[in-house]
Amino acid sequence: MFGGTDAVVEALRQDNSGIGAKPYSGSNVHPGRRLLRNQILFFSDAFSKSSLDELVPRFVQSLKTWCEASDEIGTEWVEKSDLYEFVRDVLFDCNVDSFFGKSLRALNPNLSADFWEYDDNIGFLATPKPRWLNRRAVLAMERCHAAMKRWRKNAVDESAKRTISDDAAWDPAWGLGAIRRRNKLLDATEGLFDEHNRGSIDLALLWSLTSNVIPASFWYLFEVLSSEGLLARAVKEIEKQKQNDPDTNDPVLDSTERTTTPLLEAIYAETVRLHVITLITRTVKKSYSVEGWILPQNQNVIVSSQIEHMSRQWDSPDGKHPSSEFWPDRFLLPESSDTIDEEEKFSLEGRQGQWIPFGLGEHMCPGRHFAKQEMIISFAVLTHFFEFELLTPPGWRPDNDLSRYGFGTQQPKQKVPFRVRRRTS
Numbered sequence: 555m556f557g558g559t560d561a562v563v564e565a566l567r568q569d570n571s572g573i574g575a576k577p578y579s580g581s582n583v584h585p586g587r588r589l590l591r592n593q594i595l596f597f598s599d600a601f602s603k604s605s606l607d608e609l610v611p612r613f614v615q616s617l618k619t620w621c622e623a624s625d626e627i628g629t630e631w632v633e634k635s636d637l638y639e640f641v642r643d644v645l646f647d648c649n650v651d652s653f654f655g656k657s658l659r660a661l662n663p664n665l666s667a668d669f670w671e672y673d674d675n676i677g678f679l680a681t682p683k684p685r686w687l688n689r690r691a692v693l694a695m696e697r698c699h700a701a702m703k704r705w706r707k708n709a710v711d712e713s714a715k716r717t718i719s720d721d722a723a724w725d726p727a728w729g730l731g732a733i734r735r736r737n738k739l740l741d742a743t744e745g746l747f748d749e750h751n752r753g754s755i756d757l758a759l760l761w762s763l764t765s766n767v768i769p770a771s772f773w774y775l776f777e778v779l780s781s782e783g784l785l786a787r788a789v790k791e792i793e794k795q796k797q798n799d800p801d802t803n804d805p806v807l808d809s810t811e812r813t814t815t816p817l818l819e820a821i822y823a824e825t826v827r828l829h830v831i832t833l834i835t836r837t838v839k840k841s842y843s844v845e846g847w848i849l850p851q852n853q854n855v856i857v858s859s860q861i862e863h864m865s866r867q868w869d870s871p872d873g874k875h876p877s878s879e880f881w882p883d884r885f886l887l888p889e890s891s892d893t894i895d896e897e898e899k900f901s902l903e904g905r906q907g908q909w910i911p912f913g914l915g916e917h918m919c920p921g922r923h924f925a926k927q928e929m930i931i932s933f934a935v936l937t938h939f940f941e942f943e944l945l946t947p948p949g950w951r952p953d954n955d956l957s958r959y960g961f962g963t964q965q966p967k968q969k970v971p972f973r974v975r976r977r978t979s
C-alpha cells in the first residue's frame with residue numbers, strides 16, 4: 555500500500571514481539587526491529603498533550619485562515635457541484651500543514667490531487683494483484699512516495715542548518731517534533747529503513763492522518779445539514795461553549811473539553827457508526843470458544859464493524875429510529891432523573907463491542923481522539939464562517955461507496971450539490 559520494499563513487509567511479518575515494553579516471551583526479534591512497538595512509541599509522542607497543544611491550534615488557525623481568505627465565497631450564494639470535494643480539498647491542506655509543516659505542500663504543489671487518486675485505488679494496492687493490472691494506481695502511489703521523499707530530504711537539509719531542542723513539540727522543517735524524533739527509531743532498525751522505506755513510512759503516516767478523518771468530517775457536516783432541526787441544535791451547543799470563555803469571540807473549539815459536549819459528541823459517534831466500515835483483523839493466540847464456536851490457535855479472524863453497526867441492537871426501543879437512520883439522540887441519555895431542567899449526557903454505556911469504528915483492544919486506533927476533535931472543529935469553523943444549503947431532495951443521502959470496504963470511512967458514492975455563502979453576522 556505504501557510502496558515499502560519486501561524487506562519491510564517481511565520484517566513486519568517476523569515481528570512477533572507484541573507492543574509492550576517487554577517483548578513477548580519466545581520472541582527473538584532484534585530490539586530495533588520491534589516495528590509495532592515503535593509505532594506505539596511514535597504515536598504516543600505525536601498525540602501527547604504537548605504535541606496536541608501544538609497540532610490542534612495549528613489546524614484551527616489554518617482552517618480559519620482558509621475561510622477568511624477564500625474570496626471565491628462572498629455574501630451571495632455560490633453553487634457548487636460536490637460538498638465532499640469541497641470539504642476534502644480544504645481539510646487536506648489544513649491537515650498536512652499542521653502535521654508536516656508547510657514545506658510538504660510547497661515542495662509538491664500537486665500533492666492533493668495525487669493523494670486522492672492514490673487513495674481511490676487503495677483497495678487495489680493493498681492486494682497482491684499484479685501491478686500491471688492497474689498502472690494508474692501504481693503511478694499515483696509512486697508520485698506520492700516521491701513527494702514524501704522530497705519533503706524528507708528538505709527536512710534533513712534544513713535540520714543541518716539549525717539546532718532545535720530535542721524535545722520541541724514543533725520543528726519548522728519536520729512539522730511535529732515527534733516526526734523528527736521518530737528518525738531515532740528508524741536509525742535503529744539495522745538499515746531496514748533506508749531513504750526509500752522512510753518515504754514509505756512517511757506516506758503511511760500521511761494516509762493514516764487524512765484518509766479516514768476527512769471523509770468522516772464531510773459526513774459530519776452533511777448529516778447535520780440534512781437532518782431537520784439539527785443544525786440549530788448543534789450551533790446552539792457551540793455558542794454555549796463560546797460563552798463559557800468570555801475572552802474569545804472565535805468559533806474556536808480548540809481544546810478537548812470544548813469539543814466534548816453531549817450533542818456534538820453524539821453526532822460524531824453516530825456519523826462514524828454509519829459511515830466507517832472497518833475490518834478488524836486478529837490472530838488467535840490461545841484456542842478459544844465463543845457461543846459454541848471454537849477459534850483454534852493461530853487462526854486468523856476478521857470482524858466487520860458494519861455487521862455490528864447495522865444490526866438491530868441499534869434500533870431505538872420504540873422502533874421509530876432503525877439502525878439505518880442517522881439519529882444521534884440514540885447516544886444521549888438524561889443526565890439525572892431528579893433535576894427539573896434535565897440536561898443530557900453522551901453515553902456509550904452498554905455498547906462495548908457494538909460501537910467499534912476505531913477497533914478495540916491494544917491495536918485500537920491511536921488517532922481517534924484527534925479524529926473526533928478534527929471532525930467537530932471542522933464543522934464548528936466552517937459553519938461559523940459560511941452558510942451551507944444542500945441542493946438535494948429532502949431526506950436524500952448519498953450511499954457509502956463500498957469500494958473502500960474495510961479500510962475505514964467510506965466516501966460518498968454520489969455527488970452532493972450545495973450552495974454556500976459567507977455569513978454576515
Ligand code: HEM
Pocket residue numbers: 593597759762763764766767770826830832834835910911912913914915916917918919920921922924925962963
Ligand atoms: C475517522 C477517522 C479514523 C478512523 C475511522 C480510524 C479507524 C481505525 C481502525 C478501525 C483501526 C484498526 C484498529 C484495530 O485493529 O483494532 C485503526 C488503526 C490505526 N489508526 Fe486509525 N482511524 C482514524 C483516524 C486516524 C488518524 C487521524 C490517525 C493518525 C494520524 C490514525 C492512525 C492509526 C494507526 C497508526 C493505526 C494502527 C494501530 C495499531 O495497529 O496498533 N487513525 N484506525
